[in-house]
Structures are given as C-alpha cells and as structure tokens.
Amino acid sequence: MLDTFTRRLLIGAAAAAAITGLTPALAADPVKLRISTPAVEADWHAKMLPxxxxxxxxxxxxxFDVEIHLNGTxxxxxxxxxxxQRGNLEMAMISAFDISKQIPEWSIFTAGYLLRDPEHQTKVFDSDIGKEMYGLVEDKMNIKVxxxxxxxxxxLNLRTEKEVKTPADLAGVKLRMPGSDTWLFLGKALGANPLPVAFGEIYTALQTGAIDGQDNPLPTVRAAKFYEVTKQIVxxxxxxxxxxxxxxxxxxKKLDDKQKDAVMSAAKAAVRYNNENRIKEEAELASFFKEQGLKVYKPDVEAFRSHxxxxxxxxxxxxxxxxxxxERVNAIK
Known part of the structure; x- marks a missing residue:
C-alpha cells in the first residue's frame, strides 16, 4: 500500500514538474508587430503585407501578432x-525621401537616373552598397531595414501635344511635383518648370491647364484617371x-536569432510578391493608355540621364x- 501511495506521489510530482516547465512557453505572449502605411488596399505594397x-x-x-494598418490610419x-524611433510603432514602409531628412547621404537615392530599373535597384541594395547604407539607418536612426x-x-504624363525627346523640349512646361525641395529639384533637373501641387488637386489642375503635366508611376496614372485629362505619356x-x-x-533587438531569420525571410517573400506583380502591371499599362487614345513613347533616355x-x-x-x-552604383550591372 505504501509503495502504491509513494508511486502515485512520484508520478504526480513528475507531472506537475512537466506542466510547470511548459508554463512559460504556453504563457508567452506573441510579439506584436503593428505595420503602418499610407497605402490603399489596392496598392501592391499594401497587398504584400498579408x-x-x-x-x-x-x-x-x-x-507573432501582426497588425496591418492601411490608409495612414x-x-x-x-x-x-x-x-x-520613439518606440510607438514596430514596422513601416519608408522611402529614401523619409530617410534623407535625417541622413543626408541618403539623398543620393532621391536623385533621378541613378537606378536604371527594378532589377538594378535590387542588385544595388543587395550589394555592399546596400549593407553600408542600411548600416547608416540602423546606426543613426535606430531602424532596421x-x-x-x-x-x-x-x-512624364502631359496634357500638351509637343513631342518630348530631350530635356530641352520640357523648357517652360509646368510640371507638377510633390512639394519638397528634393522633388522640385528633380523636376527642374528634367528641364521643366516644377510646381508644387497636392496630389488630390492634380486632376483638376491638368483639366484646367494650371499645370501642363505630372509625373508618377503608370499604375498611379491609371488609378487616379489622369489619362482622362492628358494626351501623352513620355x-x-x-x-x-x-x-x-x-x-x-x-x-x-527584442527578437531572438530564429525570430530575426523568420522576419527577414517573410519580408523578402513579401517584397518578391510586390515586385513581380507591380512589374507585370506596369508592362501591361502602355497598351491600356494607347487604347485610351494617349500617345505613349520613349524619348532619348540617355540624353535625359546624362543631363x-x-x-x-x-x-x-x-x-x-x-x-x-x-560610380559604384553605375558599375553594378
């Protein structure tokens, strides 16, 4: 009888110990990751977050407990x-323009004709250049890219009919640009007369002739219906x-090594999804705009690039x- 009782006590103690050992793992709360973005649901860089x-x-x-907050909410x-930086947000999608406000070296990635295409962009940031520039963000902003x-x-998306081949052909053209010094500088470097106009006012400004054109990626031109009030895409x-x-x-810094690896792998998968779909959409849009009656053509891109x-x-x-x-960026093929 004593042996049976003792045996039961030992079994119960072992079970209790096992449960106690599991308790921290079971009780650990998932890491909350809130992602904030101004992107609307239809944008590929919003669709990549799920x-x-x-x-x-x-x-x-x-x-992990990932919360996705769209539309700048x-x-x-x-x-x-x-x-x-204040610790009030875990994740976001930020631009080179955002970074350059705190790290002037990053203004190089706001410059026109530095990156040639999406493939070049990926290669540059996957190279030692990316490691160096990301390192600056981590050291100076305490943000991990x-x-x-x-x-x-x-x-370029213009309401004018004059064909544009070189920067000289944009002389006097009132080109809407986002309202910051770096954006306006780009418009001037292209050869145009840049004017700051809020995004929500572009359609009416094109319609009334307050501006002669605007610049945006083709998916934006379609989404905002700028093609309705313009005649050509250069x-x-x-x-x-x-x-x-x-x-x-x-x-x-709160993540362990395995969690960091998981986050990096998930980020790369999301970016691949974004890139593949966005590139595919852009390739199809030239035909769409031609069907809408717009003239779509390439100028002398090398003349623009060198200028x-x-x-x-x-x-x-x-x-x-x-x-x-x-020179280092240009050398990456």
Whole structure:
C-alpha cells in the first residue's frame, strides 16, 4: 500500500514538474508587430503585407501578432520613422525621401537616373552598397531595414501635344511635383518648370491647364484617371522608386536569432510578391493608355540621364553623397 501511495506521489510530482516547465512557453505572449502605411488596399505594397504576415506565421507559428494598418490610419505618411524611433510603432514602409531628412547621404537615392530599373535597384541594395547604407539607418536612426521593394518607375504624363525627346523640349512646361525641395529639384533637373501641387488637386489642375503635366508611376496614372485629362505619356524612366520595409531598432533587438531569420525571410517573400506583380502591371499599362487614345513613347533616355546626373553632381545636394557612390552604383550591372 505504501509503495502504491509513494508511486502515485512520484508520478504526480513528475507531472506537475512537466506542466510547470511548459508554463512559460504556453504563457508567452506573441510579439506584436503593428505595420503602418499610407497605402490603399489596392496598392501592391499594401497587398504584400498579408503575404508578410502569412509567411511569418508559417515560419514562426504563434510567435507573432501582426497588425496591418492601411490608409495612414495609425500614423500619417512621413511620420512613421519618428514613431518607430520613439518606440510607438514596430514596422513601416519608408522611402529614401523619409530617410534623407535625417541622413543626408541618403539623398543620393532621391536623385533621378541613378537606378536604371527594378532589377538594378535590387542588385544595388543587395550589394555592399546596400549593407553600408542600411548600416547608416540602423546606426543613426535606430531602424532596421528588412528589404527593399519596387514602388514603380516614374514617367512624364502631359496634357500638351509637343513631342518630348530631350530635356530641352520640357523648357517652360509646368510640371507638377510633390512639394519638397528634393522633388522640385528633380523636376527642374528634367528641364521643366516644377510646381508644387497636392496630389488630390492634380486632376483638376491638368483639366484646367494650371499645370501642363505630372509625373508618377503608370499604375498611379491609371488609378487616379489622369489619362482622362492628358494626351501623352513620355517613358522617361527618370526615377526608379523604392519602398523600404523596416522595423524599429527596439523591436528588432527584442527578437531572438530564429525570430530575426523568420522576419527577414517573410519580408523578402513579401517584397518578391510586390515586385513581380507591380512589374507585370506596369508592362501591361502602355497598351491600356494607347487604347485610351494617349500617345505613349520613349524619348532619348540617355540624353535625359546624362543631363540630369550632371545637374545633380554640380548641385549642393550631391555634396552630402558618399564619395564615389554614383560610380559604384553605375558599375553594378
């Protein structure tokens, strides 16, 4: 009888110990990752976020709680870096323009005709250049860049009929640009007369002739229906735009090595989804605009490239760029 009782006590104690050992793992709350973006649901860089969430759940089941906040509902566009730095936000998609406000060296990636196409963009940021520039963001902003996504190639969209072949053909053309010094500088470097106009006012400004044209990636031209009030699209390819999926340094440092690997892998999967779909859509849009009656053509892109790069290199902006960086970027094929 005593042996049976003792045996039961031992079994019960072992079971209790086992349960106690499991308790911390079972009780651990998943890591909350809130992602803030101004993107609307139809944007590919919004659609890629559920991919990130799904991939992360596959790689680290139950370890993360990902919340996706679109339309700037959590933080307004441009305020996300500061929110991450304050520890009020875990993740966001930020631009080179956002980063350059705090790290002037990054203004090189706001320059026209530096990156040639989406493939070149990926190669540059996957190279030692990317490691160096991401390192600056981590050291100076306490933000971890996870991966770079293709945001689209900006083209000229004009209400005028005059054919544009070189920058000289844009003399006097009132070109809408976003209202910051770096954006306006790009418009001037293209040869145009840049005017700051809010995005929501572009359609009416084109319609009334307050501006002669605007620049945006082709998916934006279709989504905003600018083709209804313009006559041509000039495929200048003047800015291969990027978006950087990033995490606050404080959130990143709390992860263990396996969790960090899972986050990086999920980020790359999400970016691949974005890039593949965005590139496919852009390739199809030239035909769409032609069907709408617009003239769609390529100018002398090399004339634009050489002129714009010369203007940038002779400007005050380029003084902040890392020495030899333009040549290093150009050398990547």
């Amino acid at each position: 991919v990130f969430k799904q991939e992360l759940e596959k790689l680290a089941p139950g370890q 959590l933080f307004k566009q441009g305020t996300e870096p500061a929110a991450m 996870l991966s770079v996504g293709y945001l689209g190639t900006r083209q 495929l200048t390819d003047h800015l291969v735009d990027a978006i950087f999926l990033s995490m606050s340094g404080s959130a990143w 714009v790069q010369k203007v940038y290199l002779e400007s005050e902006l380029s003084k902040a760029w890392p020495k030899g960086m333009v």
